[in-house]
Amino acid sequence: MKAFTNQNARTLDEAVSLAQEAISAGQSVSFAGGGTDLLQLMKDRVVNRPGSAEPDVLVHLTTVEGLDQVTSGSGDTTVGGMITLSALADNAVVRGRFAVLAEAAESVASPQIRNVGTLGGNVVQRPWCWYYRNGFPCFKAGGDQCYSVAGENQLHAIFGGGPSFIVHPSDLAPALVALDATFRVVGPTGERTLSGSDFFVLPSQDASHENVLADDEVLASVVLPAQGSGVRSTYHKVMDRDAWTHALVSAAVVLDMDGDVCREAQIVLGGVAPIPWRVPEAESLLAGQRVTPELARAVGAAAVAGATPLSKNAYKIPLTRGVVERTVLTLATSA
């Protein structure tokens, strides 16, 4: 592992200034949350920021005061980027109002990783494609090809792929998009707030990054809009073993129910696309309808209508269909 300098930021402004100072001095820099992903990348000598070398400077964000808090009143709820996944899963407000987010946090990795890993780090973690993680010069490492196309693509994308076919690794990301979260980003020119569709980027827009963050920008917090009294939500994740791994397929589902009729639905898939993948055709089938087993089956079928599998991952299509069907029906009939 290359030697690096650790800087503990006390404020967001200081974090951004420390990153800018390093960049101006010709050094490569990375922000660190819990370090559970970043330190491993550094030990394995994998490029964290495409176009940069392994970081010379780490700017630690867990030392920024107040960045691990959940604050809410009668309206929006703000969740700080440095809250740990365990604290997020256990938070009473999050569990009560945003079950899909608490369940997604609870499903990540292992208790040890959840006790240290943060919301910001989870959303911004790099892909877990085996080519990228094993030092291949792929798009994600700043290279110019995706080795999965003609290679081992069992875990890769069935939606939105090309030229890179990674899947977005975060369990929190689909839950946040399903909740219509706003991503609050702080950088040298101040603050900007972005919807999920503006924060995450497809490889066709930028093959080397998964989001729009610049090297000196921090994901400071997410803002969750208030939910109506009929809203219920859940996260369903399928893995190739019982625990401690990423989703083969997951579904974050938010339903606004009036008795057994669904007023509005948000369905966002994980494990199947380079960004959290929303399925509007499936959502619109539910609007204004009583949720029956037949309708749930049709919703599952609509969710996979546009899928284009690679040579070894067509199994994800029936898996996704089943996950969506089951999750929608179970949630709609759960009251």
Ligand SMILES: Cc1cc2nc3c(=O)[nH]c(=O)nc-3n(C[C@H](O)[C@H](O)[C@H](O)COP(=O)(O)OP(=O)(O)OC[C@H]3O[C@@H](n4cnc5c(N)ncnc54)[C@H](O)[C@@H]3O)c2cc1C
């Ligand atoms: C064995 C194993 C299993 C795993 N299984 C899962 C799983 O099932 N589901 C899942 O979702 N994840 C999984 N992960 C990933 C894990 O959730 C992440 O390691 C963790 O969430 C990252 O959080 P962190 O705070 O430690 O991030 P760090 O390691 O500190 O950072 C991760 C990345 O985000 C950047 N970064 C961190 N915080 C910010 C910020 N606020 N603003 C801008 N950039 C930032 C860093 O520069 C780095 O690129 C697994 C990891 C391991 C090792």
